[in-house]
Amino acid sequence: MTDTNEVPLRFGRIAATLPVKDIERAKAFYWDLLGYKPVFENGDPVGFVILERDSAELHLTLQKSHKAADFNIAHMMVEGIDQLHALVQQRGLKVVKRLQDKDYGLRAFVFEDPDGNRIDVGQRL
Structure with a gap:
């Protein structure tokens, strides 16, 4: 039996923190x-930044000796994935996994940001 005064477990936002060599x-x-x-920015010089768009939040942390991982470190759900894929290609960014429809119900691709962080992007089919 649960205590009626106990607050139920509930989670709020969670945001990926990406390590970067040059925060600006x-x-x-x-x-x-x-x-x-x-x-939001913190430090002098700035060493931490919070970025927002729509209901998404992304944190950047300055790590001058950052070495990129060989796995995805963030996953973004979007609408308009074909447009984002085209922008990534226009910028000449490395596409790690090509844009394709997945059997688990997403259209997805993976790209690397300028620091080599792998970002997995998906849109529901």
Whole structure:
């Protein structure tokens, strides 16, 4: 039996934190390419940034010796995936996994940001 005074477990937002070597370059990249706007910055010089777009949030942390992982470190759900894929290609970014419809109900692809962070992008079919 549960205690009626017990607060039920509930989760709020969770945001990916991407390590970057140059925070100003990364901030500009996510703003210019994806339209994320900075809403919080910390440090002098800045070492941490929170970016937002629509209901999505992304954190950048300055890690000057960052070495990119060989796996996806963030997953973005979007609408308009074909448009985003075209933008990624126009910018000459590395596409790690090509755009395709998956048997689990997503149209998806994976690209690398300028710091080599792999971002998995999906849209429901």
